[in-house]
Amino acid sequence: MTNQSPTEVEKARGLHRFAVLTAAATFCLIFIGGLVTSTGSALAVPDWPLAFGKLIPAWQGGIRFEFGHRLAAGTVVILTLVLMAWAWRAEPRKWVRQLVMLAFGLIIVQAILGGITVLFELPLAIAVTHAATAQALFCLMVSIAIFTNPRWDSxxxxxxxxxxxxxTTLAVATTAVIYMQILVGALMRHMSAGLVIPDFPLSFGYVVPPYWNEFIAVNFAHRCGAVVVTAMVLWTVTRVLRTHRDVVALRRPALGLFLLLIVQICLGAITIWSGRSVIPTTSHVAVGAAVLATSLTLTLRAYRILGVPSRAHALEARASSRAVERQVTA
Incomplete structure (x- = not known):
């Protein structure tokens, strides 16, 4: 997007702002979806795509959450469709237009998965896939918002x-670990295993649970995953602050990632201590998505600013490391 006229720059900014709006709406959709699960309202409306055979059902009980989720999903579908049409007219880069088309296709798949989840009464595999696709869609929306920023190419x-x-490699690994942790959390949530270990930070008063079943195993795996995520995030953030503290585009998402991690750990603890109260449980889901998106942002910016690591760079790093080791042992 270099060497653009003021009019073209303003059009690019408009597309970017709308992409940010769509990403924000997708985040709200994840929060509302978490609210549906936290309140046990997933089957409050038993049919799909209608609701009790109507377009608009009576707003009472869990119907408010489930039907609100459907309305939010419909809003995101419309926003994504508009974004796709806008990008097709205003975005000169073919690969960005293809990303937006992929996002629209993914949200249609997500809607179908949501319908199957209702019609087949929450099959575990479909419910977890629905959660996984939601996170993937959010990541794709965040990526589009980043790529459409007029400052991206400069x-x-x-x-x-x-x-x-x-x-870059470290950031990719951290993002992948966070995504896997979210999937384990979704599995635990849809198995209703969130409180099978009722205490925290210990497990039945022990570091390792003294007895096991599939529910305890999934719950404990989620706790172990939290330790791995914490280690990876701290490693990545420390690396950024040690080597690229002056690069604002890297320092800000790194610090944001660290702060969100602290909030997420606290929400996880409060979720258990409160017996899965609705607000902390739902916030735990939403902040998990924010942690993933922030790590993804750091990853994309690292690739843009530092470039793709080459084989020559890796060989140079190994040689430098060996030289340091020889100096230490000498």
Missing amino acids: TPHVDEPPSRIPL
């Missing part, structure tokens, strides 16, 4: 100091 390149594991 971001300056920065050299990365030699290291065994490039920051």
Whole structure:
């Protein structure tokens, strides 16, 4: 998007703002979806796509949450359709237009999965897939918002100091671990296993549960995953602050990732201590999505600013590391 006229720049900004709006709406949809699960309202409306055979049912009990979720999903579908049409007219980069088309296709798949979930009364595999697709859609929307930012193409390149594991690789690994942790959390939530271990940070008063079943195993796996996520996030954030503290585009998402991690850990603890109260439980789902999106943002910016790590860079990093080791042992 370099060398654009003021009119073209303003059009690009308009598309970017609408992409941000669509990403924000998708985040709200995840929160409302979490609210449906937290309140046990997933089957409050037993039919689909109608609701009790009507377009608009009576707003009472769990119907408010389930039908509100459907309205939110419909809103995101419309926003994504508008975004796709807008990008097709105003976005010169073919790969960005294809991403928006992929997002529209994904949200249609998500809607179908939601309908199957209702019609077949919450089959576990479909319910977890529905949650996984929601997170993937949110990541895709965040990526589109980042790529449509007019400043994306003008971001300056920065050299990365030699290291065994490039920051880009570390950030990708961290994002992948967070996504897997969210999937384990979704599995635990849809198995109704969130409170099978009733205490925290211990498990039945022990570090490792003294007895097991499939529900305890999933719950404890989610707790172990939280430890892995914490370690990966701290590693990534420390790396950014140590080597790229002056790069604002990397420092800000790194610090945001750290703060969101602290909030997420606190919400997880409160969820257990409160017996899965609705607000902390739903917030735990939403903040998990925010942690994932922030890690993804850091990853994309790292690739843009630092570039794709090359084989020569890796060899240089290994040689530098060996030289340091020889100096230490000498």
